[in-house]
Amino acid sequence: MNDVIMIVAGVSYSSKSCVISCFDSTVDLPILQIGAHASQVIKELLNEGFEVYSTFGNGNSITYLLIREEEDPPSDGILAGLVNRINTLITVFTAAGAESGTLTMIGTDFIELQGLNGDLILIPAVSILAYI
Incomplete structure (x- = not known):
């Protein structure tokens, strides 16, 4: 089964950066925390083998969908x-x-x-x- 993470990050006017306001995930990763800087978390997820599948923004927030595909077991x-x-x-x-x-x-x-x-x-x- 593939690992899937959806992150919604909004602009924090106090930190002047994009921070995670909510997420949903099929895996438990300590880097996924509400209030974390989205750019740092996404960088870590990319290092863990996730790929950004899609993004959507509306001016107030950005939604990221990241997927890490399961490797196929050897077949021969x-x-x-x-x-x-x-x-x-x-x-x-x-x-x-x-x-x-x-x-x-x-x-x-x-x-x-x-x-x-x-x-x-x-x-x-x-x-x-x-x-x-």
Whole structure:
């Protein structure tokens, strides 16, 4: 599911800037606060992967609609077989040896394990020979 945020920002005559007066969001982000400067919040949202989908202004306020599209899970190759193993314990075999841990993330060309000692381990997809 995509993340969607709608922000309504009005002009604050005391701060002489555009501040958030209301918002609606499908995600809980600490930067979304009433009274925050809209430009700073939107900059942070863009850094978080959101895109401005539309804006509308009427002279007193500006409404921003921002969307962050969900990445499609891998559909082929060895990573596709791991999609249903998120948050489970696996052992990954590479030419360098075996690593065991909880599969925490599948990227476009890597996986992330949380090792048994708590360390995060990144393994490039091209290095994966097998997994159990």
